[in-house]
Amino acid sequence: MGAVAEEVSEQAYNELVAIRREKLRGLQEAGNDPFELTSYPQADFAAEVKESFVDVPEGEQGRSVCMAGRMMSKRVMGKASFADLRDTxxxxxxxxxxxxxxxxxxxxxxxxxxxxIIGVRGFVFRTKMGEISVHVTEIVLLSKSLLPLPEKFHGLKDREARYRQRYVDLIVNPEVRKTFEVRSKFIRHMRNYLDERGYMEVETPVLNTIAGGAAARPFVTHHNTLDIDMYMRIATELPLKRLIVGGIDRVYEIGRIFRNEGMDPKHNPEFTTVELYQAYADFHTMMDIAEGILSSAALELLGGYEVEWLGEKIDLTPGWRRLTMVDAVKEYAGIDFGAISDNAQAVAAAEAIGVELPEAADPTWGNALYACFDQRVEEKLIQPTFITMYPVEVSPLTKRSPQDKRLTERFELFICHSEMANAYSELNDPIDQRERFVKQAEQRERGDDEAEMLDEDFLTALEYGMPPTGGMGMGIDRCVMLLTNSSTIREVILFPTMKPID
Structure with missing residues (x-):
């Protein structure tokens, strides 16, 4: 049954459907089948017609137009009627x-x-009530709607129904379209931003024999011809860094990522990211780019740096805070890991504030630091904040800090306790990279199915030599959530993953 208002009973709904089908049958029998029409010369659109309207002297006819769209209302009054036409x-x-x-x-x-769906010809005029309208001289049915739309005043409000039937959602809730217009404009803005800085956009495989580039559980599929299992990509990082090795010094990809994990307001199994890599740069360069993309997008798309998201007023004015993870844990959780060097002491300090390490994690200083940040700090980060210098245990693809080998040159950007971007000074030492892959493989053997797989071809690429490189991944869906004040990722994905209806 289609999405209709609760007030309409199933019997009444079925009667409405039957009436519409009978009307279609009558049209077809009379030789007026609307589905046989192949095109219509739509030349004029509602917004432009109204914006450019100029009153003409009495006795003269206004601008002639040819328009098409969906009829959203109709008021029949004897020999004259009014209707509302909606186009794009x-x-x-x-x-x-x-x-x-x-x-x-x-x-x-x-x-x-x-x-x-109808087409009309006519001329534009202003009614006695002052509304700019089209005085119709020709009207034709272009396509028959066989299912009634949700009732006018109640509309399509049920979220599950809205996401499952996004086509109906877009028809009856026109404000939804604005969200996806912002999404489209944001992606275009991001492309322009990177293109202007000399980046090349590329495409890398969705199907891979190894799931690498992130700590995530992959989707598994089977290739019949090769008779092998393959993984849908969980990141684009490793192929893009191969291109850095190959001499494409500035490269990016905007594409779909697939992770076989939980679903909540911030996570959908398939989502969109941009990953970018720049040779001879580091994670500080990536911080500047992340800040530049989001702040300039807010200014261009929304007209200012102030946005509201998840009940908070967010200031995207450039000059965002940059804070090491050690300093963040000291400020928000009260533990100074900078004064701790012993693994057992670090784990004990974490446990003292009720922080538990994941079962598969080794009881190390780095894992204790990250657990404290993850469980006690992240939720407190509201304004744009770059958290830098992550432990090596949770950053298998990142270059170590020259000042402290326990840490890596990595940042994550947080806004309103949500991770927006993740970036590294990329690890380009193939020997160190192999050692970290081996440790990740050991974690997989202990039951951590999100740990990195060992990618021999990527190690071979590194052995040919990769220049010092900065790299970043940014979640496009979450950026759009921020720019449209959306509380769930399903609001910014046209067709989010849904559990099938029995």
């Missing part, structure tokens, strides 16, 4: 009079249903 730019009122369109066309129009 908005709504415009139609004035349909029997003496202008002809008796047969007018009678046919009176049988049109809300939701039908």
């Amino acid at each position: 730019t908005g709504n415009i009122q139609l004035y349909v009079r029997r003496d202008d369109v002809g008796v047969e066309e007018y009678q046919a129009f009176k049988k049109f249903d809300i939701g039908d």
Whole structure:
């Protein structure tokens, strides 16, 4: 059953559907099948027609237009009627009079249903009530809507129904379209930002024999011809860094990522990221780019740096805070890991504030530091904050800090306790990289199915030599959530993953 208002019973709904199908049958028998039409010369659009309207002297006819769209309302009043036409730019009122369109066309129009796709010709005028409208001289049914739209005043409110039937959601909740317009403009803005800085956009495989580049559980599929299991990519990092080795010094990819993990307001099994890599740069360069992309996007798309998200007022004015993880844990959790060097002492300090290490994690200083940050600090980061210098245990692809070999040159960007970006000074030492891959493989053997797999071809690439490189991944869905004040990732993905209805 289609998405209809709760007030409409199943019996009444079925009767409405039957009436519409009977109307279609009548049209087809009369040789007027609307589904046989192949095109319509749509030349004018609601928003532009209204914006460019100029009143003409009495006795003169206004601008002629040819428009098409969905009929969203109809008010029949004897020999003249009003209707609302919605096209891709908005709504415009139609004035349909029997003496202008002809008796047969007018009678046919009176049988049109809300939701039908129609085409009209006419001229633009202003009604006595002051509304810019189209005085229709020709009207034609272009496509028949066989299912009634949700009831006008109640609309499609159920979130599950909205996400499952996004096409209905877009019809009856036009404000939803604005979210996806912002998404499209943000991606375009990001492309322009990177292209202007000399980056090349590329495409890398979605299907891989090894799932690498992130700590995540992959989707597994089977290639029949090769008779091998393959993984849908969990990141684009390793192929892109191979291109850095190959001499493409600035490279990025905007694409879909797939992770076989839980679903919540911030996570969908398939989501969109941008990953970018720049030779002869480091994670400080990536911080500048992350800040530049988001702050300039807010200014260009929203007109200012102030946004509201998840009930908080966020200031995206450039100059975001940069804080090491050690300093963040000291400030927000009260433990100074900078004064601790012993593994057992670090784990004990974490346990003293109720922080437990994951079962598969070794009881080390680095794992204790990260657990304290993850469980006690992240939720407190509201304004844009770069958390830097992550433990090597949780950063298998990152270059160690020259000042402290327990840490890596990595940052994550947090806004409103949400991770927005992750970046490294990329590890380019193939010997160190192999050792870290081996440790990750040992974690997998202990039951951590999110640990990195050992990628021999990537190690071979590093052995040919990769320059010092800065790299970053940024979640596009979460950026759009921020820019549109959306509380769940499903609001910014046109077709989010849904559990099937039995």
